[in-house]
Amino acid sequence: AQTVTQSQPEMSVQEAETVTLSCTYDTSESDYYLFWYKQPPSRQMILVIRQEAYKQQNATENRFSVNFQKAAKSFSLKISDSQLGDAAMYFCAYRSMESANFGNEKLTFGTGTRLTIIP
Amino acid sequence: AAGVIQSPRHLIKEKRETATLKCYPIPRHDTVYWYQQGPGQDPQFLISFYEKMQSDKGSIPxxxxxxxxxxxxxxxxxxxxxxGDSALYFCASSPPLVTSGAPNEQFFGPGTRLTVL
Structure with missing residues (x-):
């Protein structure tokens, strides 16, 4: 079974600064997907960014980028120019690509990192 | 754009009672996932359905x-x-499988908060 570990329960960053959230995972699979989800106080789960393991290029979405190190099984999220609206719980998630059947695409989440933005 | 609808949004029940949570996926989405998120916990996968058939099962009692x-x-x-069933229950839906190699994104609903007294 796959496991996802987020070792930083809480992080804080000054507004407009850059912060990096860490995530490591354990899997014996060679093909998989990794995601970062944001959960603001509303508790809605919002997809921030995704990475396919077979792609060497790190994914980027505006101010959000990842550092994907497949050999090290590391998947960190960098938020640049932090904004007050970035304050939320951030979950790293793993999804197998080796599903035999449709609907076998469950997400395995880490325990989350609570990000606080300091004005 | 239409989103995943969950009802009710809040539910309070007594111990030993029964509860039914409903999920309405985005139109034309054929796969539904259920997750349970306890207080201060990460979401845990419960069960999923594809084309009206159960396709995967997690830690569902x-x-x-x-x-x-x-x-x-x-x-x-x-x-x-x-x-211990008090939690936020998420439903997520995903569209028919794409062939481009990109993962099928799961679109989450707002969740149903269940409180058991």
């Missing part, structure tokens, strides 16, 4: 059952409720 109907909406039935 035997007291819980679920199904997906012909209109693709899904219901999670919970019986003999326990205090």
């Amino acid at each position: 035997d007291r819980f059952s679920a199904q997906q109907f012909s209109d693709y909406h899904s219901e999670l039935n919970m019986s003999s409720l326990e205090l």
Whole structure:
């Protein structure tokens, strides 16, 4: 079974600064997907960014980028120019690509990192 | 754009009672996932359905059952409720499988907050 570990329960960053959230995972699979989800106080789960393991290029979405190190099984999220609206719980998630059947695409989440933005 | 609808948004039940949570996926989405997020916890996968058939099962108690109907909406039935069942229950839906190699994104609903007293 796959496991996802987020070792930083809480992080804080000054507004407009850059912060990096860490995530490591354990899997014996060679093909998989990794995601970062944001959960603001509303508790809605919002997809921030995704990475396919077979792609060497790190994914980027505006101010959000990842550092994907497949050999090290590391998947960190960098938020640049932090904004007050970035304050939320951030979950790293793993999804197998080796599903035999449709609907076998469950997400395995880490325990989350609570990000606080300091004005 | 239409989103995943979950009802009710809040539910309060007594121990040993029964609860039914409903999920209405985005139109034309054929796969539904249920997750349970306890207080201060990460979401845990419960069960999923594809084309009205159960496709995967996680750590779902035997007291819980679920199904997906012909209109693709899904219901999670919970019986003999326990205090530990108090949680936020998410439903997520995803569209028919794409062939481009990109992962099928799961679109999450707003969740149903269940409180068991």
